[in-house]
Amino acid sequence: MVQKRASTIVEVARRSRVSVSSVSRVLSGHPDVSQRMRERVLKASAALEYDPHSIARSLRTGVTHTVGFLVGGISNPVFAEIIKGASDVAHANGYAVMMTNSEGDSAIDAAQLTLLVQRRVDGVIVSTTDEESEIFALDRLEDRIPLVVLDRYLPPDSSVSAVYADHAHGVADATTHLLDNGHRAIALITGSRALRPANERLLGFLRAHEAFRVTPRPDLICMGNLQPEFGRKAASKLLEAASPPTAIIAGGNRLLVGVLESLQARGLRVGDDIALVSCDDVDLNRLYIPPISAVVRDTHRMGQVAMELLLKTLREPTAPSQSITIPTHFVQRRSSELKIDIRPQRGLAQPQI
Amino acid sequence: MVQKRASTIVEVARRSRVSVSSVSRVLSGHPDVSQRMRERVLKASAALEYDPHSIARSLRTGVTHTVGFLVGGISNPVFAEIIKGASDVAHANGYAVMMTNSEGDSAIDAAQLTLLVQRRVDGVIVSTTDEESEIFALDRLEDRIPLVVLDRYLPPDSSVSAVYADHAHGVADATTHLLDNGHRAIALITGSRALRPANERLLGFLRAHEAFRVTPRPDLICMGNLQPEFGRKAASKLLEAASPPTAIIAGGNRLLVGVLESLQARGLRVGDDIALVSCDDVDLNRLYIPPISAVVRDTHRMGQVAMELLLKTLREPTAPSQSITIPTHFVQRRSSELKIDIRPQRGLAQPQI
Numbered sequence: 122m123v124q125k126r127a128s129t130i131v132e133v134a135r136r137s138r139v140s141v142s143s144v145s146r147v148l149s150g151h152p153d154v155s156q157r158m159r160e161r162v163l164k165a166s167a168a169l170e171y172d173p174h175s176i177a178r179s180l181r182t183g184v185t186h187t188v189g190f191l192v193g194g195i196s197n198p199v200f201a202e203i204i205k206g207a208s209d210v211a212h213a214n215g216y217a218v219m220m221t222n223s224e225g226d227s228a229i230d231a232a233q234l235t236l237l238v239q240r241r242v243d244g245v246i247v248s249t250t251d252e253e254s255e256i257f258a259l260d261r262l263e264d265r266i267p268l269v270v271l272d273r274y275l276p277p278d279s280s281v282s283a284v285y286a287d288h289a290h291g292v293a294d295a296t297t298h299l300l301d302n303g304h305r306a307i308a309l310i311t312g313s314r315a316l317r318p319a320n321e322r323l324l325g326f327l328r329a330h331e332a333f334r335v336t337p338r339p340d341l342i343c344m345g346n347l348q349p350e351f352g353r354k355a356a357s358k359l360l361e362a363a364s365p366p367t368a369i370i371a372g373g374n375r376l377l378v379g380v381l382e383s384l385q386a387r388g389l390r391v392g393d394d395i396a397l398v399s400c401d402d403v404d405l406n407r408l409y410i411p412p413i414s415a416v417v418r419d420t421h422r423m424g425q426v427a428m429e430l431l432l433k434t435l436r437e438p439t440a441p442s443q444s445i446t447i448p449t450h451f452v453q454r455r456s457s458e459l460k461i462d463i464r465p466q467r468g469l470a471q472p473q474i
Numbered sequence: 475m476v477q478k479r480a481s482t483i484v485e486v487a488r489r490s491r492v493s494v495s496s497v498s499r500v501l502s503g504h505p506d507v508s509q510r511m512r513e514r515v516l517k518a519s520a521a522l523e524y525d526p527h528s529i530a531r532s533l534r535t536g537v538t539h540t541v542g543f544l545v546g547g548i549s550n551p552v553f554a555e556i557i558k559g560a561s562d563v564a565h566a567n568g569y570a571v572m573m574t575n576s577e578g579d580s581a582i583d584a585a586q587l588t589l590l591v592q593r594r595v596d597g598v599i600v601s602t603t604d605e606e607s608e609i610f611a612l613d614r615l616e617d618r619i620p621l622v623v624l625d626r627y628l629p630p631d632s633s634v635s636a637v638y639a640d641h642a643h644g645v646a647d648a649t650t651h652l653l654d655n656g657h658r659a660i661a662l663i664t665g666s667r668a669l670r671p672a673n674e675r676l677l678g679f680l681r682a683h684e685a686f687r688v689t690p691r692p693d694l695i696c697m698g699n700l701q702p703e704f705g706r707k708a709a710s711k712l713l714e715a716a717s718p719p720t721a722i723i724a725g726g727n728r729l730l731v732g733v734l735e736s737l738q739a740r741g742l743r744v745g746d747d748i749a750l751v752s753c754d755d756v757d758l759n760r761l762y763i764p765p766i767s768a769v770v771r772d773t774h775r776m777g778q779v780a781m782e783l784l785l786k787t788l789r790e791p792t793a794p795s796q797s798i799t800i801p802t803h804f805v806q807r808r809s810s811e812l813k814i815d816i817r818p819q820r821g822l823a824q825p826q827i
Contacts, residue, residue, distance in 0.1 A: 130588075141588055195557055201549040204575060220573040222557060235520050236540065236570045381761045408734045410763050 129215050137165035187217045188431060189237035189245040195222040197347075197375055198403050199420045200248075203271070206424025207246060214432055216243075223249070238266055244431045249273060267434040269427050274317045282430045283444040284423055288318050288400075291416035291449030292325030293332075295370060295398045298414075298453060300333045303461035304368040304396060308341040310355045310380065311372025319344060322372040322400075322416075341366050352379025360387060367461050368396035374403050377413070381405075396459040402452070411455035418449040490518035501568065540570045541784060542590035542598040548575040550700075550728055551756050552773045553601075556624070559777025560599060567785055569596075576602070591619055597784045602626060620787040622780050627670045635783045636797040637776055641671050641753075644769035644802030645678030646685075648723060648751045651767075651806060653686045656814035657721040657749060661694040663708045663733065664725025672697060675725040675753075675769075694719050705732025713740060720814050721749035727756050730766070734758075749812040755805075764808035771802040 134141045139158055147154050147162040188211060192200055204220065211218050219242060237245050244267035270283045292309075299307050309326045312319030323344065330337045340362070343355035352371060359366055360383060371377040377399040384391060391397045392411045399406055399415045406413040426445050433440065487497045492511060500507050500515040518524075541564060545553055557573065564571050572595060590598050597620035623636045645662075652660050662679045665672030676697065683690045693715070696708035705724060712719055713736060724730040730752040737744060744750045745764045752759055752768050759766040779798050786793065 145588075195548075196551075196554040198549075198551060204548055208575065218574065220575065221571065222561065222573065235523055236572070238523075378757050378761065385761070385763075404731050404758055405761065408731065408738070408758065408762070410738075 132169055133162065133166045136169060137161040185241050185243055186215055187219055187242045188428070189242040190218055190220045191234055191237065191245060191247045191249065192220055192222045193248045194347075194375075199374065199401050202420035203248075203424035203427070206421035206426075207428040208424075210425050210428035210432070216432070242266070243435055244268065246271060246427045246431055247273075267431060267438070269431045269434070271423065271427055272317055274320075280442050282434060282442045284427045284430065285444060285446040286318065286321075286418040286423065287446050287448050288321035288416065288418075289325035289328065291418070291451050292322045292370065292372065293329040294325075294451035295414065295416050295457075296326050296329035297332070298451065298457060299368045299370075299396060299398070300329060300335060302368075302396065302457070302459065303463045305335060305461070305463065306338060306341060306364065306366045307368045307370065308343065308356075308359050308366035309370045309372055310343045310352055310359075310376055311370075312344065312347040312376075314344055316347070319347070319372060322370075326370065347373040347375050349375050349379035349382070352376035353382050354379070356380040356383035357386075360384075360389070366395070367459070368398070368457070371397070371399040374399060374401040374406070377405065381409075392456045392459055394459075397456040398451075406454075409456070414454040414457040415452050416449050417452050418447055423447050485522055486515065486519045486524045489522060490514040538594050538596055539568055540572055540595045541781070542595040543571055543573045544587055544590065544598060544600045544602065545573055545575045546601045547700075547728075552727065552754050555773040556601075556777035556780070559774035559779075560781040561777075563778050563781035563785070569785070595619070596788055597621065599624060599780050599784055600626075620784060620791070622784045622787070624776065624780055625670055627673075633795050635787060635795045637780045637783065638797060638799040639671065639674075639771040639776065640799050640801050641674035641769065641771075642678035642681065644771070644804050645675045645723065645725065646682040647678075647804035648767065648769050648810075649679050649682035650685070651804065651810060652721045652723075652749055652751070653682060653688060655721075655749065655810070655812065656816045658688060658814070658816060659691060659694060659717065659719045660721045660723065661696065661709075661712050661719035662723045662725055663696045663705055663712075663729055664723075665697065665700040667697055669700070672700070672725060675723075679723065700726040700728050702728050702732035702735070705729035706736050707732070709733040709736035710739075713737075713742070719748070720812070721751070721810070724750070724752040727752060727754040727759070730758065734762075745809045745812055747812075750809040751804075759807075762809070767807040767810040768805050769802050770805050771800055776800050 130141055130144050134144045137144065139162060143154070143158060144162050144166070147159050190204060190207060192204070194200070208218050219237065221237060234245065234247070246269050248271040268281045270281055272284065272286055275281055275283055296307060309323065311322050314320045314323065323342070327337065341359065343359065345351040345355065352375070356369065356379065359369070369380060371380045380397070384395065389395055391409070391413065397413055399413050401415060401420070402417040406415045426447065430443060430445065487493060490497065492515060496511060497515050497519070500512050501519065543557060543560060545557070547553070561571050572590070574590060587598065587600070599622050601624040621634045623634055625637065625639055628634055628636055649660060662676065664675045667673045667676065676695070680690065694712065696712065698704040698708065705728070709722065709732065712722070722733060724733045733750070737748065742748055744762070744766065750766055752766050754768060754773070755770040759768045779800065783796060783798065
């Protein structure tokens with residue numbers, strides 16, 4: 122369907138440099154409008170071929186030009202960038218974005234999705250709290266409303282489009298860097314295996330060990346959830362063990378907060394006493410002293426691609442679903458420069474051969 | 475429009491294997507309900523797409539049990555806490571929350587408010603980008619929909635309720651602490667005077683100087699906006715000046731990001747080479763080495779109070795508007811311990827008298 126995108130009232134307001142409500146008053150024939158303003162608005166709306174009856178039309182056609190965004194946990198700073206990326210694409214295409222936040226409560230996930238459908242959005246970008254609620258919710262909704270899922274596993278027969286991040290690749294590079302520096306006791310703290318980002322991070326971690334022919338210590342793999350409190354508990358347990366790790370990968374930017382709390386409480390210096398790697402390009406990683414190495418992804422791009430996929434589905438409802446994977450890469454900073462001399466360990470091991 | 479028959483409360487009760495009155499209690503947000511029952515009922519009602527506040531009824535009563543939250547800039551981490559506070563109160567009262575983000579674009583502010591009204595929310599919590607857009611929007615909307623404004627100045631004749639933070643008090647305490655430590659060249663970097671939080675921070679800064687009978691240096695007061703980029707530019711200009719400050723107050727948690735970038739680029743050590751104070755209880759302040767002193771407010775409480783005021787307005791539309799101020803307090807940490815010996819300055823000054 123080739124159709125020029127309809128202009129919005131916001132564009133008319135911007136072009137005529139008056140408020141949206143002034144545009145509305147002019148176009149509805151409100152008497153209390155200056156001649157000058159009236160001329161400016163009419164000029165702008167003519168230039169933009171603005172149709173004030175598009176809202177009425179949207180009620181008739183069932184199209185609202187509004188999309189929903191279900192945010193799994195707004196405390197995660199990467200959501201701001203994802204939302205901005207998605208909103209940029211939405212606004213450029215004349216769509217508005219409404220968000221709901223479930224903040225780690227999967228019962229709320231489901232209720233919020235239902236709410237968005239009732240509010241008559243044209244489609245929804247979904248980033249749910251955990252696997253279970255997502256599959257459960259999709260199960261009910263994917264036939265009724267166009268969905269794009271952000272970085273979550275989908276059932277094999279799903280017809281939903283998705284945007285993934287290639288966490289495994291970046292975490293494998295980070296792990297290889299630590300193994301190169303002589304670390305043989307590397308801990309991974311991340312979310313549950315049911316959660317795609319966490320499981321992919323584990324796969325990258327294992328893959329790098331395998332390539333090095335190093336068997337990872339199972340006691341150093343801590344999978345729970347992505348919250349700071351789990352990071353703090355897992356790190357504390359690791360650091361208090363008889364054989365603590367020489368390096369930690371915090372597989373989630375919120376987990377890092379708890380890991381740092383645990384390290385600071387013990388007076389351990391990042392980069393000197395222990396090597397540390399985290400995830401995402403967040404302020405805390407960049408500005409910490411020393412700066413913290415991280416597996417980063419282009420979150421703004423993730424939001425853009427998710428919205429592009431959703432708008433494509435709206436334009437071509439019968440087109441097959443699509444999944445797009447956004448790369449990650451390892452950004453090396455001072456927190457992971459610590460080298461471990463592995464020769465003494467060989468020395469100890471040799472007599473036993 | 476062909477529409478599926480709406481599910482009934484009896485079907486939800488049957489599916490969740492609880493009584494009708496239990497379903498009713500869960501869905502009305504009654505506190506005396508077990509977590510397990512709550513989950514079962516919410517799951518069943520989501521599966522059946524049961525809506526206790528169904529569109530049919532909402533059309534009849536005009537009540538949607540949904541409130542809007544207009545977020546001025548979702549990149550600010552304090553919004554997550556404010557939203558959580560507001561959502562907690564909303565959910566406990568059987569209301570859902572829909573958010574829109576304007577991210578610093580006041581034209582979008584206005585469009586988003588209009589959108590929320592069109593989506594037929596019962597009321598809106600507003601935290602706009604800047605003064606101009608806020609007053610403009612309120613002007614049009616306050617007669618049409620109940621509003622609560624977060625920490626923005628209102629026109630004198632406004633009938634809108636508001637939640638304020640007492641920024642002046644906390645910043646005055648922070649400034650006094652720096653003056654006590656001998657600082658006489660204290661810089662304040664904050665947003666525009668038109669923005670309430672920024673102007674209140676300036677007032678606290680000036681008040682503390684006045685109480686000390688110290689005249690603040692006008693060249694050290696930098697008011698622009700609350701974004702990291704302004705923080706970086708303002709700090710860089712201050713630090714390159716002939717007479718740089720010995721202490722900086724970053725009047726806004728996003729500004730701190732830019733201030734730290736500027737300090738780090740010059741190799742200046744926080745707390746040793748310069749005293750630093752920021753705002754809000756954010757990860758970066760708590761976990762930085764050294765930890766950064768901050769003027770903090772209970773942001774979760776701000777969200778709760780805002781939602782309580784909004785729900786009160788919905789219940790009693792004729793009740794007079796109300797404004798509630800949330801206190802701030804100064805949390806002293808190592809970043810501001812640097813003391814300046816003021817005796818040599820007196821020594822220099824005396825011959826001129």
